[in-house]
Amino acid sequence: MNIQFKKGVLELCVLALLEEKDYYGYELVNEISKNLDISEGTIYPLLARLRSEKYVTTYLKESQEGPPRKYYELTSTGKSVLKELKEEWFQFTDSVNRILKGRMLND
Amino acid sequence: MNIQFKKGVLELCVLALLEEKDYYGYELVNEISKNLDISEGTIYPLLARLRSEKYVTTYLKESQEGPPRKYYELTSTGKSVLKELKEEWFQFTDSVNRILKGRMLND
DNA sequence: ACATATATCTTGCTATACAAGGTACTAAAT
């Protein structure tokens, strides 16, 4: 899978998942991995950044299956960033597809 | 416009345009700019890379309106890379949209 | 001579993803 395509998009995916419910990091890796390749070395720094930018808050919760889980919860800032990012994403892909599809008639 | 989203995608756009006809760099900037923000500081290094990777060849042609133009022409390698990149792009955006749209019912 | 549009390219910077590794807890198998 093309690594470059993911730049910036994983942030969008994480925020979108967090809109549904709170996730912990390891769980996000598993959930996103159903659709996209993603590694832990990517997600944890990303989550740290989202927290430092106040898009999410965190809380710890113990687990029966291993060490405590750090859950991530979307803030209202995070929600509005998500909305904006989502719009940008759809607009961006439309623009790209306009460039590609204008020339796809003979593909 | 989100800079990160463009990572890797501009290469795809350039190759897609070159499938239609030969372009020179400045012309590519103008053409792509109809849909996406792109700067010359991005396109020229990208074109140099495409050439070094043998996805394109170049030739010079004089112009009446300014200095000589360097035209870029797709190689057969470039064509197969384009085909692959295009497939990856559509698969990638589908995957992302699956993550986003599974949770958009109440947007 | 000067400004504008055309056309090329380079330098230094930034952002994000990844591989590879480390830490630690729990439960099951040896």
Next chain:
DNA sequence: ATTTAGTACCTTGTATAGCAAGATATATGT
């Protein structure tokens, strides 16, 4: 008891690609 495997967190160093800002040079009009 010890090891293994699964869960769960994190960090370090590297690579890549885009951008702003600038340099260079040609052609045309003022």
